[in-house]
Amino acid sequence: MRPTRSTRRHRRRARALTTTVAATVVSLGLAVSLASCTPRPDGADDIVGDFLDALEDRDVDGASGETDASSNAASDIDATWNGLQAEGLDASLHDVSTDGEVATASYTLDWNLPGERDFSYDAALTATKTGDDWSVRWVPSVLHPDLGNGQHLELRKVEATTADVVGSDGSVLLTPGLQWRIKVDTDRYDSLTDLQTTMRKINAALESAHSRDDSVPTINPDEVAKDARAEGGVYSVAVLGDPVGTQVRDILGQVDGVEFNDEPAMVRPDPGFAPDIMSRVSQLVGDDLQGDDGWEIVKATSGGAAVGTVDSSAAAPASAVKVSLSKKVQNAAQHAVDTRAADKAMMVVMRPSTGEILAVAQTPEADKEGDLALSGQYPPGSTFKIITASAGVGEQHLDQGTIVGCPSTLNLYGRTVTNYNSFSLGDTTLSNAFAQSCNTTFAEISTNLPEGKLKETAEGFGLGRDYEIPGLTTITGSVPEGETPLDRTEAGYGQGLDLASPFGMALVSATAANGRTPVPTLLQTDSGATKDADGKDATPGEPLDPVVLDNLRSMMRAVVTSGSGSAISGAGEIYAKTGEAEFNGGSHAWFTGYRDDLAFATLIVGGGGSEHSVEVTRQFFAELDGE
Template identity: 50%
Template sequence: MEFPGSPRRRLGGLLLALALLAGAVACTPRPEDGREVLERFLTALAAADIPGAAELTDRPEAAEEDLGLAWRALDASYLEHGIARIDGDGAQSTAEVDLDWALGGDRRWRYRTTMALARVRGQWLLRWQPSALHPRLGANQHPALRTLPADRATVVGSDGAELLRPGTVHRVILDRDVADSAQGAVNRIATVVNNGFAADPQGPRVDARAVGAAAAGGSGPFSVIVLPGDAPGRIREQLAEIPGVRVNDEAAMVRPDPGFAPELMSRVEDLVAEGPAGVDGWAVVAASPDGATVSELHRVAPRAAEAVRASIDKSVQDAAQAAVDTRADAETMLVAIRPSTGEVLAVAQTRKADERGDLALTGQFPPGSTFKIITAGAGIALAGLDPGATVPCPGTMEIGNRVVTNYNGSGVGDTSLDAAFARSCNTTFGNIAHSLAPGQLKEQAAAFGLGVDYRIPGLTTFTGSVSEGTDEAERTDAGYGQGLDLASPFGMALVAATVARGGTPAPTLLPAAGTWSSRASRPLDPAVLAGLRSMMRSVVTSGTATAIAGRGEVRGKTGEAEAPGGSHAWFTGYRGDLAFATLIVHGGGSEHAVAVTDRFLELLDEAAELTPAP
């Protein structure tokens, strides 16, 4: 029997009350929140049904214009959406919406925005304003896609020095349809530019007569000149004041040091003109109705391409140029190559040499006694000689039908091949060449790269030529670099690089571009290498190049080549992983070429002392 107020009765009453309360709550209708209308709006928007989406807003005309601009400016391929939450009281609602735009090319723009709905005359509508589409859009703004171009790759030298960097130049354009006279406008442009850069010998110049003639007879825009990015603003302002002239800024690769190796850098610029540009970035911006950017809503930064590596070594090039300029009175030139890689490190010429073109790379000169490197190699490879072998070195010697005389007629009779090489005996090496069969000396030269054709992107080169030697006298003269032997400083630098490396390297200006050669390189016989390296060292320690003995482990060969109008002074060799060839056209004795090379190595040593340790 249970009594009123007992624990069991009280518990039963409590359970009954809770059940009634739960039933009451379950039966209370949830306030409408406009979810259905919001879902219809998002579905229409995702389908690019702009009129259909706009009809579900309280400002359909404004919404249709804004949404249409957004779809077109974003160039979207599709839109995904989702309602994260929605809260309402039956009269108005606020929803958090996730939007995911696919903008092509794997570009996705994801964000969350807030959309408000209201019940208007019994119908739910989205309250339209641009911020419903994105919270940071203002009135009369729409999202727009922008490409962020990646910078071109920086170009660095083999020593890591920056040679070219992305920048801006200023192109001067003449509109011939606006100018009263094309020639008159060009004359005024020339006056502004030439006077503006008068203090800079390397600055831009306008040849008014030549440019005016090119511009005459045509119509429309005509590019007159490109000014460097650091051109003074006053010059650009003066140009813009000329009727029909405008100055446009253009992206370009610019030189941090405009005066550095201008000819070589022009070639590098041409090579990298279509080079890697990295990966473009992109941004979504808030744009005005006319497309102007107001602010940035989202950004994916561009990624620059890795630096392009050119073979030029700035410190080597600077030293080479300064060294040849010590003989600015002559056509003096120096080529430096890294034997281990074939990288062309420097090509330097005096202004006098520049007047005749690319003499260092393509000029053809008798190599004189520097060619004895090849003749000595042939003697070791084909005649069983070695540095200690006894060879004749008289002051004058009749060889076949040819009488050969040493420099100043000096001679020592029989001596070692090493001593004859160090003394540069013409009689010794004329005799070795005479003993060879026709074609053998030419074949030996090719094994050192001389006479081989190379197609080097960015460089036009000619190594040299050696005749077949079918004529005895011709073959004899060839043994000491006279007769029909011809070589460029580039070709003789390759010869020295071959000795240093053990085989001819593939010369290159832009390593990634590769090099084609008419003959595959093969390793030289170890006996030939050992002999040549030893004898080339003797030239410096006890022979004709002792003036450079203080520059470390230099190995080389001097040469004085007879030519119409005087003798050419040569010196070629290597130190460590640096091969070089120096030529002074009509420079007299080889000691002058040795002096230029000595200055070159001295400057390199000084630069190395100033370079902080890594």
């Protein structure tokens, strides 16, 4: 129940007289104080107080009834309360000055608005007396001094700009835009056959667009029709980017039961750019791209048009989100692996100094089995000699000039180790054995290592460590403990129980380049901080022994200048290691290394000799260098 005029007046007078009553009781006694509360004739201050009390209580009828234009006042008061979405109001009367039959009053209105906002300002009104009655002269400025006729106040949201997602080279990879959702109302079809006919029409339009842009999805119309009928209601058939969605809609034309809904979304300017990763990134960073909305209080007409702003708080844009992927590096890697389109070919490129993952590229054949470049597990072959050589230098005090044996075959604890194509170097330097990739040399080194040493050394290069990277699922690999000599023998040249992903071997090369294992990352905020990862390993590895590092780098350089990777020698100062990992019926072709601040690992599953992975990598650098 709203307070009556007499109740409000008593409440207001009681508040105003509280201090006076207390003082009077002391000097004059209780009787005098009670007499001071005796009702007296209405004056200007009474009518103004009643009006403000009613306004404060959101008693629109009561407040407008104190004015000389109750209908207009009621409309303006109600519109302002609603427009401000006000949750409360404090009205404080300061002064009423009367001059004959005209009075002026000053007061403060303090609105309590959504979001714990306070909107406070001073205002004034005029009251006039007609006969014995006072009334508030109604003009909208009673509610706010800037309001004109037919205007009211409204609180409006100022939307924050949605941020782009950019690559490490500044390329925009995700940007605010529209996507189109194709929906079919299954209740409009009497039979599955009718629904299948519609799905075939949709697929024909999709295939037409797909012929010009292979990022446009197609569907199996009969299977989708069965799924849609089983689910019932309105069924989402496909989601398309813009302007492809508009094109498909125009191709399809008007089909009964089919709708195209446009929806705000983060869209990819280049739909073919790392689509799987960017899809996950889009889901992951959605909230990070939304800034804090601002607000403004406007003067609005009865039709809702804003004619001025009386107060505002600017929107705070979201901090930029950076994806470590580089458009230039990713495209070069993708084009390089696509030269082996019939194979499961893949490449991972990262920045050793920061751990930023710059490219993850796979052929469609590899895509069929998932993210093989990041988590596929394969014997690393001779690329693992990076680990074995480092362990030999660190544990057995070898160096690149140490003379070692490289026979064509070597029997170690009953296991016959053979070099690729059974070549032999006789006695040679460790550097040359590494450059020419002598299995027998490194099998003997690893066999003579203490149990667990090879695994420990591998972990020092990031191989076998466990990372959780937002947006990516990765497995670096695993190395056996080496409890028996045979286990150590085979592990020394990347066979037996050794396993690695291209991501893991790229991390190994990044460690050789950087001197310690960097923390691999995909996402960064504008401040440069990596996005929280709940990482199992979120700190860089320990620095490598400088003696080990110097010898390793020299040997990796020799692979390119005079060894098994010489076919890429014209692509700059590359440090690398080739590898062929044998399995029944063939071998995997590996190549890993670094140039400047780029570390890479290339794998062709069942690709044969390492010269094929070297050639893919050469293609990568040729495109990257603009050749």
